[in-house]
Amino acid sequence: MNVPLLDLRAQYASIKTEVDAAVAAVFDSQHFILGPQVEACEKALATYSNCSHAVGVSSGTDALLACLMAENIGPGDEVITSAYSFFATAGAIARVGATPVFVDIDPATYNLDQLQIPAKITKKTRAIIPVHLFGQMADMDAIMRAADEHRLVVIEDAAQAIGAERGGRRAGSVGHYGCFSFYPSKNLGGAGDGGMVVTNDSKRAAKLRQLRNHGAESKYRHAMVGGNFRLDAIQAAVIKVKLPHLDAWTEARQRNARRYDELFSRAALPIEVPAVLPGRHVFNQYVIRSTERDSLQKFLKENGVETEVYYPVPLHLQPCFAQLGYSVGDFPESERAAKQTLALPIYPELAAKQLEYVVRSTCDFHSSNALEAGASRFDAAAPLLHN
Numbered sequence: 510m511n512v513p514l515l516d517l518r519a520q521y522a523s524i525k526t527e528v529d530a531a532v533a534a535v536f537d538s539q540h541f542i543l544g545p546q547v548e549a550c551e552k553a554l555a556t557y558s559n560c561s562h563a564v565g566v567s568s569g570t571d572a573l574l575a576c577l578m579a580e581n582i583g584p585g586d587e588v589i590t591s592a593y594s595f596f597a598t599a600g601a602i603a604r605v606g607a608t609p610v611f612v613d614i615d616p617a618t619y620n621l622d623q624l625q626i627p628a629k630i631t632k633k634t635r636a637i638i639p640v641h642l643f644g645q646m647a648d649m650d651a652i653m654r655a656a657d658e659h660r661l662v663v664i665e666d667a668a669q670a671i672g673a674e675r676g677g678r679r680a681g682s683v684g685h686y687g688c689f690s691f692y693p694s695k696n697l698g699g700a701g702d703g704g705m706v707v708t709n710d711s712k713r714a715a716k717l718r719q720l721r722n723h724g725a726e727s728k729y730r731h732a733m734v735g736g737n738f739r740l741d742a743i744q745a746a747v748i749k750v751k752l753p754h755l756d757a758w759t760e761a762r763q764r765n766a767r768r769y770d771e772l773f774s775r776a777a778l779p780i781e782v783p784a785v786l787p788g789r790h791v792f793n794q795y796v797i798r799s800t801e802r803d804s805l806q807k808f809l810k811e812n813g814v815e816t817e818v819y820y821p822v823p824l825h826l827q828p829c830f831a832q833l834g835y836s837v838g839d840f841p842e843s844e845r846a847a848k849q850t851l852a853l854p855i856y857p858e859l860a861a862k863q864l865e866y867v868v869r870s871t872c873d874f875h876s877s878n879a880l881e882a883g884a885s886r887f888d889a890a891a892p893l894l895h896n
């Protein structure tokens with residue numbers, strides 16, 4: 510059996526009529542950049558994330574970049590973030606000329622360890638970028654407390670966490686800014702690159718609108734230097750059509766996660782399943798931990814199961830940040846995660862049979878690995894597969 514990590518064609522097939530009509534409407538209008546589609550999408554996303562403003566931008570990366578620019582963060586400034594995230598989080602900080610200051614992660618959730626933030630705050634610190642990794646929110650209460658005490662700006666990197674909740678609050682709505690990505694593999698994916706910044710601050714929203722269009726306050730008048738961070742109408746139209754389906758997709762991801770948890774726990778494999786805190790984990794990824802990660806991944810690949818390592822190199826060890834002076838051993842949990850984590854297929858349309866096959870293959874790996882005589886570990890989980 511072949512199990513892909515993600516099957517976007519299955520999702521498209523389920524909403525093809527709606528998506529095609531929305532895209533056709535954009536072509537009929539020939540209005541491709543910003544405009545009414547983008548405004549409607551912004552309104553819908555603001556409501557969904559419990560924020561009063563949303564500003565459509567060209568990608569999740571540009572969302573982060575525009576927020577840093579809006580705060581005039583640049584050379585000489587420090588921004589605290591996680592050592593274990595997608596590159597864009599730290600890349601955006603470096604691109605405005607500021608210095609990324611890394612914090613290690615909590616090994617249970619892979620989110621930045623809020624307890625390590627205070628020790629990293631200096632006179633130069635301007636902002637904190639917490640990342641809600643894999644779809645579960647970081648401890649925003651603790652982060653906001655540290656930020657408020659030192660008057661720091663908080664930019665939530667919620668690229669993987671649209672719709673996630675913690676303490677009754679939605680991802681993106683707690684900090685001064687929340688950044689979303691519509692990269693196709695995200696929970697709410699577009700037909701290309703796209704992103705959104707949400708905020709409850711009207712002044713910040715207005716500045717972002719200027720920044721995304723070369724800093725123009727009106728046509729050909731530039732009070733500041735921005736960029737071309739505009740969102741395309743086609744992306745906005747697709748996102749708006751997909752948004753009403755997002756909760757059902759999220760619930761399907763959560764069901765898949767529970768099923769994995771159940772089967773893996775019955776099989777008693779030497780792997781760690783994701784820690785789920787109270788709140789709403791939206792499972793952009795279902796990430797297990799194994800001390801035999803590389804051989805497990807190879808075995809699964811040979812058996813038709815596609816997996817991915819998010820992320821094999823922690824940010825402090827990226828060659829482009831060598832001048833920051835970090836070295837191996839600085840963030841042991843990020844480094845351990847980089848060696849042990851493996852994302853399994855979790856997408857909403859994943860069939861029960863496919864999920865069971867992933868579990869069976871993982872059991873097979875451990876059985877052959879442990880040279881266990883007789884029954885496969887999978888047999889322990891088998892009763893569950895037939896109810």
Ligand SMILES: *Cc1c(COP(=O)(O)O)cnc(C)c1O
Pocket residue numbers: 568569570571594595597598640666668669689690691692702703704
């Ligand atoms: C995807 C992602 C981004 C960047 O989003 P793009 O739309 O691809 O630019 C930033 N941070 C995290 C954590 C992401 O997963």
